[in-house]
Amino acid sequence: MKYAAKRILVLLVTMVIVSFLAFAAFEVIGGDPATAILGTQATPERLEALREELGLNRPFLTRYAEWLLGFFTGDLGMSYQYRQPVLELLQSKLSVTLMLSFVSFILIVAVSIPLGLLSSRMVGKRLDGLHTAFNQLCMAVPPFFTGILLSYLFGITLKWFMPGNFPGLGNNFLGSLKYLFFAAISIAIPRIAMTVRMLRSIIVREMNQAYVRTAISRGNDRGQVLRNHVLKNALVPVVTFLAQTMAEIMAGSVVVEQVFGIPGLGRMLVSSVANRDYPVVETLVVILAFWVVLAGTVADLLNQRIDPRLRLGADA
Amino acid sequence: MKKRNAYFVAGLILTGFLTAMILLGLFWTPYDPNAMDGAAKFLKPSLQHLMGTDGFGRDIFSRVLKGAGTTYGIAAATVAIGGICGTLIGALTGYFGGIVDDVLMRLGDVLTAFPSILLALVVISILGPGKTINVMIALGLVFIPSFARVTRTAFASLRDVNYIKSARLMGASSGRILWRHMLPNTWDVLLPALTIGFNNAALAEASMSYLCIGVTPPDASLGYMLSEAQGMFVRAPWYAISTGMTLVLMVFGMGLLGEGLQHRHGEVF
Numbered sequence: 001m002k003y004a005a006k007r008i009l010v011l012l013v014t015m016v017i018v019s020f021l022a023f024a025a026f027e028v029i030g031g032d033p034a035t036a037i038l039g040t041q042a043t044p045e046r047l048e049a050l051r052e053e054l055g056l057n058r059p060f061l062t063r064y065a066e067w068l069l070g071f072f073t074g075d076l077g078m079s080y081q082y083r084q085p086v087l088e089l090l091q092s093k094l095s096v097t098l099m100l101s102f103v104s105f106i107l108i109v110a111v112s113i114p115l116g117l118l119s120s121r122m123v124g125k126r127l128d129g130l131h132t133a134f135n136q137l138c139m140a141v142p143p144f145f146t147g148i149l150l151s152y153l154f155g156i157t158l159k160w161f162m163p164g165n166f167p168g169l170g171n172n173f174l175g176s177l178k179y180l181f182f183a184a185i186s187i188a189i190p191r192i193a194m195t196v197r198m199l200r201s202i203i204v205r206e207m208n209q210a211y212v213r214t215a216i217s218r219g220n221d222r223g224q225v226l227r228n229h230v231l232k233n234a235l236v237p238v239v240t241f242l243a244q245t246m247a248e249i250m251a252g253s254v255v256v257e258q259v260f261g262i263p264g265l266g267r268m269l270v271s272s273v274a275n276r277d278y279p280v281v282e283t284l285v286v287i288l289a290f291w292v293v294l295a296g297t298v299a300d301l302l303n304q305r306i307d308p309r310l311r312l313g314a315d316a
Numbered sequence: 317m318k319k320r321n322a323y324f325v326a327g328l329i330l331t332g333f334l335t336a337m338i339l340l341g342l343f344w345t346p347y348d349p350n351a352m353d354g355a356a357k358f359l360k361p362s363l364q365h366l367m368g369t370d371g372f373g374r375d376i377f378s379r380v381l382k383g384a385g386t387t388y389g390i391a392a393a394t395v396a397i398g399g400i401c402g403t404l405i406g407a408l409t410g411y412f413g414g415i416v417d418d419v420l421m422r423l424g425d426v427l428t429a430f431p432s433i434l435l436a437l438v439v440i441s442i443l444g445p446g447k448t449i450n451v452m453i454a455l456g457l458v459f460i461p462s463f464a465r466v467t468r469t470a471f472a473s474l475r476d477v478n479y480i481k482s483a484r485l486m487g488a489s490s491g492r493i494l495w496r497h498m499l500p501n502t503w504d505v506l507l508p509a510l511t512i513g514f515n516n517a518a519l520a521e522a523s524m525s526y527l528c529i530g531v532t533p534p535d536a537s538l539g540y541m542l543s544e545a546q547g548m549f550v551r552a553p554w555y556a557i558s559t560g561m562t563l564v565l566m567v568f569g570m571g572l573l574g575e576g577l578q579h580r581h582g583e584v585f
Contacts, residue, residue: 014426025442129322136575140567142519144526144539145560148546156550251431255523259546270527273441281441285434292430 003311004301011297018289019071019282023064026278054078071286077279081272086283090268094287095169096176097264100257101249103177104184104191108245112192116199117226123204138193143252146186147259154182164261183260187252191245198241199234206230236303236310243299247292324576330569334562338388341381349378349536358551367558371548376555380562383536387521388566390452390531394517397456399510402463407494409464410471421468424461432458433520437529445529455517466509470502504580511574515567522563538563 034042034050051057055066070076076086119135122128155163161182167175206212207230215225254266265284272280304310346366353373361368367376409417427435432455439454471494474480483493524530525539532540538559545556 022438025438132575133323133326133572136571137564137568140515140564140571142522142560142563142567144523145542145556145563148542148549148556148560152549152553248431251434254433254437255527258527269437270529273437274445274529276441281438285438288434289430 003304007297007300011293014293015286015290016068018293019068019286020064022282022285022289023067024060026282027060054080067282076283079272079277079280081275081277081280086279089280090265090283090287092169093263093265093268096166096180096262097250097253097257097266099169099176100180100183100187100253100262100264101246103180104187104249104253105242105246107181107184107188108191108195108249109242111188112195112199115192116196116203119196119200120203120207123200135193135197139190139197141189143186143190144255144259146189147183147256150182150186151260166260166262168263179260180262183253183256183262186259187249187256191249191252195241195245199238202234202237203230206233209233232306236307239299239302239306243295246295250288250291321576321579323572323579327569327572327574327576330565331573334384334566334569335388337381338385341378341385345375345378345381347375347378349382350374350534358548361554361558368552368554370544370552370555376558379536379541380538380559383538383541383559384562384566386448386531386535386537387518387525387539387563390448390455390521390537391514391518393452394455394459394521395510395514397452398459398463398513398517399506401456402460402465403467403506405460406464406467406469407471407498410468411475411490411494411498413472413475417468421465424465427461428465432462432516433523436520436524440524440529446532448531448535451521451524451530455520458520459513459517463509463513466505467502470505471498474498474501504577508574508578511570511577515570515574518563518567518570 034047034054034056038046038050055063067077074087076090078084079086079089082089119131122131151163154160161175161179166179169176203226207226211229212225215229216222220228253264254269256262257264257266258270265287268280269284271277272284351374353369356365356369356373357371359365359369359373365375365377367380369375370379405420409420435458436451436454439457440450443450443454480493480497483497488497521530521537522539522542525532525537526543528540528543530539531537541559542556542563545552545559549556
């Protein structure tokens with residue numbers, strides 16, 4: 001329990017550091033947002049007035065403290081581009097991106113675990129080389145290319161969904177889920193290949209351990225050893241890997257949302273990067289960073305529960 | 317043993333072929349990649365136009381040659397920046413250790429946890445979107461920590477090996493030990509890491525250009541071309557397919573090469 005508290009503290013400290021870095025980076029190199037909004041043609045008086053309005057004239061640390069405080073009270077500042085509170089802009093989009101990430105994650109886990117087990121049996125067999133090559137090929141397929149092909153095949157030809165016409169989670173939940181499913185496939189393909197690869201190497205490594213030989217020499221068959229011993233030992237690295245995957249999916253969805261026209265955080269991020277809409281970019285960086293750090297923390301805590309050895313010394 | 321080398325040979329052939337085509341594209345393309353031709357819109361692939369033409373009558377094969385060159389160049393530059401800086405940092409921290417090592421590696425742990433495309437996007441938004449050189453810098457910076465980490469592990473594992481110890485006892489300078497004795501023994505780890513880095517960089521560049529915040533016209537890049545091709549998929553599916561397949565083959569070839577390299581120095585599953 002003490003360990004959990006410590007991890008959560010570390011998480012909070014990391015987030016404060018990340019938020020400070022994000023804020024500082026845009027502050028130092030970002031240029032003047034007032035010029036960005038009004039363009040270079042604007043008169044000095046108007047620029048000055050806008051700076052006053054946006055609160056850009058106050059000291060750096062004051063603004064950082066206010067911004068940080070705003071984070072906890074739900075006031076994330078105003079978007080330069082839309083002249084709308086950031087929170088309002090992002091609320092509905094966050095749920096869409098989270099949904100897409102979850103669908104992809106479930107897909108990855110559901111497909112790659114059986115495939116990984118299957119693939120661990122193929123090591124050294126005749127078709128193993130072909131299998132490895134196919135795995136490499138799947139890793140080479142960029143999600144946005146698959147996305148283009150899928151939206152043509154299932155969207156335009158088979159009409160299973162309407163590309164570019166996302167129903168919205170609130171309006172038509174099942175329809176949205178179906179829409180997100182196709183996007184999830186394109187995110188999942190290279191990820192599945194990576195997960196299968198990782199599972200396979202972990203299982204093979206475990207199968208070569210002495211305890212497996214002992215178990216087999218006592219008369220267990222391969223399946224029993226796998227289920228009762230190997231999988232338990234393989235779980236810790238798998239959980240760590242999947243946490244990393246969860247973080248990567250969120251980032252991968254940036255591109256795929258663009259392909260399928262899904263109104264999520266990704267499209268927001270791209271348009272605000274292109275327009276240098278810093279309040280939005282900063283908020284998104286912090287949200288995504290939180291997601292990454294959270295995934296890592298959850299994985300650590302889960303591994304503590306799974307493997308008692310990791311609990312030794314951790315509480316001290 | 318035979319099968320192991322098959323990856324390497326296949327990867328070498330594929331990568332070599334693509335590299336040759338890209339080099340050819342630097343000096344000669346069948347048509348001007350940006351020349352529009354109103355009479356030759358949406359032509360199917362044929363002997364005149366190997367990959368057909370797009371909605372402006374531009375020859376797709378010429379565009380793919382140029383675009384693949386851009387993507388390839390950016391990926392190579394990224395690997396060069398990330399590889400050189402990362403190897404330098406990793407080698408020094410791995411060899412000397414100490415507090416700098418602790419701090420840098422902790423920082424690296426945090427940075428590598430972040431998806432590379434996300435970091436690259438942030439750097440791009442600071443440097444300014446739409447310039448090829450900025451894409452190279454952004455991706456190069458982003459890839460430094462992962463290279464540093466791989467190198468550090470490799471160098472740290474050699475630190476207390478007997479032949480390094482004896483080199484030190486014989487009075488060899490640190491620079492000489494790092495360069496002459498340690499670096500050649502880490503190639504087996506570094507080379508596959510470079511191929512993986514190249515692939516990640518190529519995919520990241522393509523994604524960024526697809527989102528129109530990486531390379532922008534008139535420079536063609538595979539990613540940007542795919543975003544163009546998506547708009548004309550119904551009329552000219554060959555545009556997206558040939559562009560996408562070129563990217564896939566490029567990454568696949570390099571992946572096989574890496575696979576072969578990894579198998580060279582031991583059992584890999």
